[in-house]
Amino acid sequence: ACAGEAAGEAGCRVAWDEVEEVSQAKAGLRRRIAQGADDPLEPFCSHNPLADDCAVVYDDDDDE
Numbered sequence: 001a002c003a004g005e006a007a008g009e010a011g012c013r014v015a016w017d018e019v020e021e022v023s024q025a026k027a028g029l030r031r032r033i034a035q036g037a038d039d040p041l042e043p044f045c046s047h048n049p050l051a052d053d054c055a056v057v058y059d060d061d062d063d064e
Contacts, residue, residue: 002012032043045054 002009002015041053045051048054
């Protein structure tokens with residue numbers, strides 16, 4: 001779609017910028033997955049310790 005004369009048009013430049021951003025985001029995701037955290041919430045909770053998903057709930061079995 002952006003071959004030949006159309007390659008210099010603003011729409012094509014914007015489209016290629018989007019492709020580049022998505023490619024960089026995918027590369028970053030692959031890098032984070034490769035480093036791997038034991039818990040998938042660990043990176044989220046390190047930045048959002050007060051989030052409900054990061055709360056530690058202790059279940060005392062003696063209440064039965």
